[in-house]
Amino acid sequence: MPLDVVETLRNLVATPSVNPMGQDDSGDEFYEYRMTDRLERIFSEMGLPFERQEVAPKRSNIVARLDGNDQVIVFEAHQDTVPVNGMTIPPWEPNVRDGRIYGRGSCDIKGGMAAMLTAVSRLAEDRPAGMPTIVMACSVNEEHGYSGATNMASLWDKGESTIVLRKPDAVIVAEPTLLNVVVAHKGVVRWHIHTAGRACHSSTPHLGDNAIYHMARVLQHLEEYARDVAPTLGEHRLLGGPTISVGIVSGGISVNTVPDACVIEIDRRVLPGEDPLAARQHVIDYLAAKLDESVPVTHDDPYIASGGLADGTNAELAATVSRVASDQDSPGELIGVPYGTDGPAFDAIGCPTIVFGPGSIEQAHTKDEWLAIEQLEKAVEVYYQIGKLGLGT
Numbered sequence: 001m002p003l004d005v006v007e008t009l010r011n012l013v014a015t016p017s018v019n020p021m022g023q024d025d026s027g028d029e030f031y032e033y034r035m036t037d038r039l040e041r042i043f044s045e046m047g048l049p050f051e052r053q054e055v056a057p058k059r060s061n062i063v064a065r066l067d068g069n070d071q072v073i074v075f076e077a078h079q080d081t082v083p084v085n086g087m088t089i090p091p092w093e094p095n096v097r098d099g100r101i102y103g104r105g106s107c108d109i110k111g112g113m114a115a116m117l118t119a120v121s122r123l124a125e126d127r128p129a130g131m132p133t134i135v136m137a138c139s140v141n142e143e144h145g146y147s148g149a150t151n152m153a154s155l156w157d158k159g160e161s162t163i164v165l166r167k168p169d170a171v172i173v174a175e176p177t178l179l180n181v182v183v184a185h186k187g188v189v190r191w192h193i194h195t196a197g198r199a200c201h202s203s204t205p206h207l208g209d210n211a212i213y214h215m216a217r218v219l220q221h222l223e224e225y226a227r228d229v230a231p232t233l234g235e236h237r238l239l240g241g242p243t244i245s246v247g248i249v250s251g252g253i254s255v256n257t258v259p260d261a262c263v264i265e266i267d268r269r270v271l272p273g274e275d276p277l278a279a280r281q282h283v284i285d286y287l288a289a290k291l292d293e294s295v296p297v298t299h300d301d302p303y304i305a306s307g308g309l310a311d312g313t314n315a316e317l318a319a320t321v322s323r324v325a326s327d328q329d330s331p332g333e334l335i336g337v338p339y340g341t342d343g344p345a346f347d348a349i350g351c352p353t354i355v356f357g358p359g360s361i362e363q364a365h366t367k368d369e370w371l372a373i374e375q376l377e378k379a380v381e382v383y384y385q386i387g388k389l390g391l392g393t
Contacts, residue, residue, distance in 0.1 A: 003042075003121040005380050006101065006373060009114035011038065013094035013103035019080040019143040022303075029092075031058035032079040032140045039079070039138055042117060046124050048136075051163045053155060059140040061152050065163045066124050071132035071390050072166065074351070075120065075383060076149070077113035077174040078142030078342060081105035088367045100370040108364035111371040112174025112357035112379065113138065119383035132390040135164055142342050145304050149342035157349040170317045170391055171346040172383075176359035176371075177337070179330035179378060183318045183354055184238050185337045186269045187308035187344060189276035192300040193218060199260035208258035212251045214295045215262040221290040222246055222266075225283060233282075236271050238311070238336025243269045244283065269338060272308035280305070309343040311336070314352040320391050321356055321382070328381045337361070356382070 015038050016029035025031070036052065043050040043064040050064035062079075081104050084091040091104035101111070120136050139148030156164045175182070195215045200208030226244045235241045244266065251262030270279045284299055291297060311318075318334055325332030339361065347353045358375035 002125050003118045005114050005118040005376055006096065008117055009101055009106065009111055009371070009376065010094040010096070012110040012114055013101070013106050014092050016092055017079050017081055017105070018083050019141060021083060021144040023083065029084070033058040033060065035079040036060050036062050036138070043136070046121055048124065049163060051161065053151060055140050055148050055151050059148070061137070061139050061148050063135060063137045063152070063161070063163045066120055066134040066136070068131040068133040069390070072135060072164070072168040073132050073386065073390065074135040074137050074164075074168045074171040074346070075116040075174070075387075076137040076139065076171055076342060076346070077109050077116055078139045078148065080140060080143050081108065081110070082143050082365045086367050087369075096373070099373050101373060101376070102368060102370045104369055106371040107176050107359040107369050109174050109176065109357060111359050111376050112176070115358060115376055115379035116174055116383050118380045119387055122384055123387045126388075128388045130390070131388050134387050135168060139342055146306050146340070146342055146345055149345035153345040153349045167349060168346075168351050171343070171351045171353040172321065172386070173341050173343045173346075173353060173355045174357040175341050175355045176361050176364055177335070177355055177357050178360050179325055179356070179358060179375060179382065180333045180335045181318050181322045181325065181354050181356050182309070182337050182341075183314055183334050184236065184272055184311040185309045185340060185343070185355065186239055186242070186271060187274070187276055187306045188304060188340050189268045189270065189280045189302050189306075190304045191266055191280060191302040193264050193266060194298045194300070195262045196296045196298075197258065197260045197262075200258045202256040202258055205258050209260070211259045211262040214297070215249070215251065215264060217291060217295055218287060218297060219246060219264070221287055222283075225286055229286065234271050234274065236336065239271060239308075239338060242271055242274065242279065270308055272310035274308065276305040276307060277302070306340055307344045307348070309341065309347055309353065309355070313347070314354050317352040317391060318354050321354055321386060324385045324389070325356070325382050328378060328385060330378050330382055
């Protein structure tokens with residue numbers, strides 16, 4: 001029997017797979033290994049060959065194959081979710097009400113994963129004549145670095161996979177796109193900037209050197225960069241221009257101590273074709289030119305650096321998915337988005353790649369995350385038809 005998509009999603013949501021994203025990871029809910037084990041059971045029950053690829057302790061990609069003709073299409077979804085801090089609903093109790101499924105990951109992106117798994121289970125049972133070979137690929141660590149997809153793509157590119165025997169003809173990445181077809185999106189580079197000082201008692205601040213004051217000068221120039229420089233660095237017809245943002249500021253140990261250290265985290269969004277490392281260096285050089293030597297600044301290596309998804313090689317794939325989506329009463333509009341996905345990892349090895357899935361990004365990562373069941377069921381039909389008909393339909 002094919003999978004039931006609602007029940008499948010409920011089971012996936014009930015399986016914690018939280019990406020700690022640099023936070024304390026001592027709880028039982030962290031990392032993807034429980035999800036990987038569940039997916040292994042699902043693939044085994046479908047009778048599909050699969051392989052696990054360890055990326056880090058407790059973190060393994062898992063990839064399965066449904067054999068068809070020589071055309072190879074990948075359905076890809078990530079296993080991890082963001083943390084559950086601040087949620088107002090039980091994160092792993094997938095309640096169904098008012099036509100929605102609630103719970104962490106329901107929208108991003110276990111809904112898309114459930115829809116893909118359900119479509120694959122139907123294809124495995126129906127075995128439509130002339131269907132392509134379908135690969136179901138489930139990556140780790142999408143939310144904080146894309147290392148799972150990067151390692152997966154590298155394995156395929158080197159011919160070292162026992163399941164994906166050559167580079168796929170197309171990759172469809174599941175993310176909440178409201179059933180529109182994302183043909184381009186921005187990439188990102190993130191890193192820490194530090195300023196140093198000298199601690200002393202706050203009653204005699206002249207005896208110390210306040211690292212937060214130094215960082216205030218850095219922040220002033222970063223604001224100038226965001227306002228005056230970033231908008232001049234290019235523009236994409238679907239994405240607009242690059243951006244830069246400071247998301248976290250940390251410094252000091254107590255109010256009565258002059259701080260000797262301060263750190264900020266930078267988020268620099270890059271356009272397709274823009275080198276993330278070069279974009280980071282441009283910021284570093286700008287700050288160096290603006291700050292005098294009395295401001296002690298250091299830059300950590302980036303902890304995320306991913307290019308954007310370009311719309312230069314995915315036109316045929318996008319047209320097919322758009323047409324199939326429209327035929328299934330889904331929007332299928334060709335769009336660009338500002339957020340990142342696993343997609344660039346596959347695009348980088350020469351695989352035409354688009355992003356398509358149920359739900360809205362506005363519900364992703366929220367305190368009461370949910371997915372509309374209507375979107376979920378429509379996604380199953382679109383994935384099934386793509387798997388049945390292949391490209392060029």
